[in-house]
Amino acid sequence: MRGRVDYPRLPWLGLALFGAMALVAGRVVWLSARPASAAGAAWEPSTEVLPQRGAMWDRRGRLVATESYDRYEVILEKAKLPDPAGFLAAASPHLGARADFVRQQLDDPMVKWVTVFSYAQREAADAVKALAPAEAVFVRPLASRHYALGEAAGHLTGFVDANGNGEYGIEAAYNAQLIGVKGHTPGPFGTDPRAFVPPREGTDLVLTIDRDLQLAVWRILAAHIGTQDATGGTVIVLEPSTGDVLASVSYPAYDPNNFAAADVNRYIDPAVGAYYPPGSVLKPLSLAAAIDGGILSPNSTYDDTATVFYQGVTIPNQDYTAHGAATMWQMLQLSLNVGAVHVADTLGSARFYRALDAFGLGRPTGIDVAGEAPGMIVQPGAEGWVGSNFAYNAFGQGLDVTPLQMAAAMATIANDGVRMTPRVVRQLRADGAPPQDVAPIPVAQVISAATARTMRTMLESVVAETATGAEMAHHTSGGKTGTSELFDSDGDGEDDLIASFCGFFPVAKPRAVILVKLDRPVGERGSRVAAPIFAEVAEVVAGVLGVAGDKMGDDEQ
Amino acid sequence: MIAPRGGARSGNPSTVPSRGSGPHEAAHRRAAATPRSDASPYLDRRPPVAALAPTVLVAVLGFTMAGLLWVRQANSVADTGRAIAHLLERREALLMQRAAARVALAQATDPGGLADRARGLGFVPVEEAAVEVVVVTAAAAPAGSAALAEPGRRSPLELIVPPSDVPTADADEPPLSAIPLSFWQALEPSP
Structure with a gap:
């Protein structure tokens, strides 16, 4: 018979192993079954850790939009x-x-x-x-x-849809930065650090707008829309040296806090996405090109005959009056269409359209908001082109631009001939990274600084002589009125008018360019309707920017 | 039957071949090479208990060490995981608090809201008639006394305006009402 071998410590070893296994099992059960918090809140079934969308701040650090x-x-x-x-x-x-x-x-x-x-x-x-x-x-x-400015900046900010994606405006243009990067957890019952990917919060944006100015301009525009019985309007305030949009409002607007209740047609920002014929506001651009090219001078004259016949169409002055030997000063001050045709014809169609292109008309400005439209300028030789287009285009009819394009073009004159890319974001503040400044982007030296200064002086004379409604109390200002026609755009059988004014202040070194546009106002002409709005807005801008008066010997601070 | 270990040292002459006995050595080798029919060859090859014990001990110790390491690792992972989960909860709560604070701050600094609060406190927009312009001339001021007080400690009434710089009434000067005196006028355009 075989001998029996005893292992007296084996049971104890087995017991110890069993105990260790029980401890492990108990720990696992405890970890798995225990709720996340003492309050017993349910675990999130999602394995994604959603980042918080970035906020928007105005140029002085006040909230414009945030998660709520x-x-x-x-x-x-x-x-x-x-x-x-x-x-x-x-x-x-x-x-x-x-x-x-x-x-x-x-x-x-x-x-x-x-x-x-x-x-x-x-x-x-x-x-x-x-x-x-x-x-x-x-x-x-x-x-x-949550949008602090509500409908006062709805077009500019855009909104965030139910899926968390930015729509229109800044929300859409900077959606990739604002939305952040999702994190991941491995499952619903715990977080394994080896599989955990932390979220990266959305990047905050520091905008170029001033919140108070935006609100004030919105209220000014809304008030004048009411008194003028206009169907809509736009006011843009640009800083010419940087291209910063200090304020941009359009009416009618919508409240991004309750975007679902608004008409979807209002989502598009008319300041960058709607066309209009600029009318006489265009005249300084062609004249600037002519002066810059040495083709004309401010004192050049032409024979103003009240009307001009060009390529089968008759172009009249808006006052149907012949002004005889008129200078370029008079052409601008009186907004003479015959003179504008003379300037364009002297310049030649190729240089005329090249000048418009150089000033940024007919192409997107490159502003960092979604939905910018390019405008529409039919070039010679293109489909639909007829010879009379040139004559109409000379005084801003028969072509379509966006309000921002027109403001940026005027800002080129205000910025000594350097065209800047408009922008609405001046700084990005990413999670855990130092702030990243967005540098202003100069596009081109369109005209010389000397020509720009000459044009500013001529445009100052326009305000002094005819567009007196744009005069400011303590600041010199210059600009040009515009009254353009929409051919029965609302189907009531009558042509509609758009009154606009685009100007700047102070003249010597402009701090702001302001475009005012009213759709179908009762007062009709831009000088009567839009110029006073310019002055009203400009006074507020001067206060916000701290621009000292330069009239009556005042020195700028 | 299993031969006891160490039997070779028992001195049994029948099992210990003597050196030099050729036929006995050959027979023993044959016997050792031929398996016995009454024992399992596997059992035969099992090492004695005295040799097995250290192996088992090392194995048990090894498994125990590995188990302890695994438990420690799992504990660490689980604790870190739970810490992350709690931090995520905390983060979410803080994000909500921050958002609420931002919204409250935005509402508190809203110009319209401030105007309403000011109105509720009895403030009203400034009227042109209520503004009194005080010009202090330097008629009695000694020469070179422009800096009467340290910068930052000068009150507005200490401002000395040389007589030559005192503005004169100008018929073309715009009325005071044309100048926005405050945001009140910007926010509430006069009818």
């Missing part, structure tokens, strides 16, 4: 709801149109969780929460977007 958590998702766990019918009856007044859906979900035996609200306001969420046992109802705040 004032909307709530409310979910019921049916198994823990003792009286579904009673709950439904009590909650119906708060549920509104959603009551039928909730009833259907409560009656469906396959449904264990009922989303009572997917995007509710706090009052409704609190009311429903109070009607169910605490363990049966889960309320989760949802990210939404």
Whole structure:
């Protein structure tokens, strides 16, 4: 018979191993089954860690847009709801149109969780929460977007849709930076650090606009829209040396805080996405090109005959008056169409259209907002071109530009001939990184500084002589009025008018370029309607920027 | 039957071949090479207990060490994971607080809101008639006394304006109402 071998410590070893295994198993169970917090909140089923969308600040560090958590998702766990019918009856007044859906979900035996609200306001969420046992109802705040300026800057900011993507304006243009980068967790019952990818918060944007100025300009425009019975309007304030958009408002607007309630046609920013014929505001551009090329001088004269016949069409002055031997000063001051045709004809069509292109008309300015339209200028030889186009184009008819293009072109004159790319973002503040300045982008030296100064002096004389409504109290200002025709754009059988004024102040070293455009105003002419708005806006801009007066011997600070 | 280990040292002459006995040595080799029919060849090859014990001990110790390391690693991973989960919760709460604070700040500094609050406190937009312009001339000021006080400690009434710089009434000077005195006028355009 074989001898038996004893292992007296083997049971103890086995016991120790079993104990160790039990500890491990217990630890695993504890880690897995224990809720995330002492409050017993449910774990997020999602494995994504969503970043917070970046905020927008104005040039002086005041909030323009930020994430807000004032909307709530409310979910019921049916198994823990003792009286579904009673709950439904009590909650119906708060549920509104959603009551039928909730009833259907409560009656469906396959449904264990009922989303009572997917995007509710706090009052409704609190009311429903109070009607169910605490363990049966889960309320989760949802990210939404808050826009401090509301409709005063709705076109500029754009909005964020239900999927969290930016739409229109800055929100769309900088969506990639604003939205951040999602993080990841491995699963619903814990976070394995080896698989954890932290989120990168969205980048904050520092805008070029001034919040107070934007609001003030919006109120000024809205007031004049009302008094002029206009159908719409736009005011743009640019800083010519940098291309910064200090303010940009358009009417009618929409409130991005409640974009779903607005007409979708209002989402497009008319300042960058709508066309209009600039009218006589265009005349300084062709004249600047002619002076810069040495073809004409401010004192050059022509024989103003009240009308001019060109390529089969007759172009009259707006006052139907012959002014005889008129200088370029008079051509601008009196806004003589015959003189404008003379300037363009002297310049030649090739140089004329090249000048418009150099000033940035007929192409996107490159501003960093979504939805910019290129404008429409039919070039000689292109389809649809007829010879008379040239004559109409000479005084700003028969071509379409955006208000921003026109403002940027005037800013070129104000900036000693250097065209700058308009911009609305001046700094990016990424999560965990030093602020990144967005440098101003000069496009080209379109005209010489001397020509630009000459043009500013001539445009100052326009304000002094005819567009007196644009005069400022303590600042010199210059600019040009424009009254253009829309050929029965609203279908009422009559042509419509657009009154505009584009100017700058102070003349010696302009700090701001302001474009004012009113659609179909009662007062008709730009000098009577738009010029006073320019002056009103300019006074506010002067106050905000701290521009000292330069009239009556005042020195600029 | 299993031969006890060390049997070769028992001195049994029948099992210990003597040196030089040729036929006995050859027979013993044959016997050793031929497996016995009554024992399993596997059991036969099992090492004695005394040799097995250290191996088992090392294996147990090795497994225990590995297990402890694994437990420690798992603990660390789990603790870190839970810490991350709690930090994520904390982050979300802080983000919400920050957003709420931002919104509250924006609403508190909203010009319209400020105007309403000022109106509620009894302030009203300034009227032109309510503005009194005071010009202090330097008639009695000694020469070279422009800097009467240290910068930053000078009150507006200490400002000395030389007589030559005192503005004179100008018929072309725009009325005061044309100058926005404050944001009140910008925000509330006069009808």
